[in-house]
Amino acid sequence: MKTLHHLKPNQMMRRIGTSIGAVILIAGCASTPAPTEQMATSRAAISNASSAGGKEYAPLQLQAAKDKMDAAGQAMKAENYVLARRLAEEAQADADLAVAMSRSDKAAKAAEAVQKDSHALRQEIDRNAQ
Numbered sequence: 001m002k003t004l005h006h007l008k009p010n011q012m013m014r015r016i017g018t019s020i021g022a023v024i025l026i027a028g029c030a031s032t033p034a035p036t037e038q039m040a041t042s043r044a045a046i047s048n049a050s051s052a053g054g055k056e057y058a059p060l061q062l063q064a065a066k067d068k069m070d071a072a073g074q075a076m077k078a079e080n081y082v083l084a085r086r087l088a089e090e091a092q093a094d095a096d097l098a099v100a101m102s103r104s105d106k107a108a109k110a111a112e113a114v115q116k117d118s119h120a121l122r123q124e125i126d127r128n129a130q
Contacts, residue, residue: 034076035085042069042088045095049102057105058098065094 046065054062068091075084 032081032085034079034081035088038085038088038092039069039072039076042072042092042095045092045099049095049098052099053102053106054095054098056102058101061094061098061101065091065098068094 072087
């Protein structure tokens, strides 16, 4: 096996340069891919939040999700895929929060309506019993 001690300075520099070039090439090939799947998932989550009543029950969270998706789209155009993925994930989380808040508020309103109906029914029963 040859050692570097037997190489001439020119040969040694050429090998070092080739090694550095190979490392740069490998690093370039291993760059972050475009988060197209995450972008689509986040868009679907925002659509789901709108359909679940996010505009009425969680407007701030829904708007935050939309704003982050817009920013993610800009990051995609700039080919900043790491930032685009992070913003899309945050947008999905905001949209999921909007859905949860909408469902919670709807359930609370439904429970309140049931309580009112139950109270009215009890009053009616009490009147009939007298």
